Ligand SMILES: [Zn+2]
């Protein structure tokens with residue numbers, strides 16, 4: 001309901017983030033994913049991404065240690 005929350009349904013105008021739910025990387029121009037790893041893992045529900053890109057996955061794991 002927040003007026004500042006502007007979302008455009010159906011339009012692919014979001015930042016070009018990898019389509020893998022757990023991945024924070026930018027996708028490649030010709031793919032919905034940042035890497036072949038994410039494309040292969042897209043059907044798998046993962047808590048963290050293991051694409052290997054800097055700042056993705058590993059960082060989240062380290063932060064989540066408890
Ligand atoms: Zn990733």
Ligand SMILES: [Zn+2]
Pocket residue numbers: 018019020023024025033034035038049051
């Ligand atoms: Zn990815």
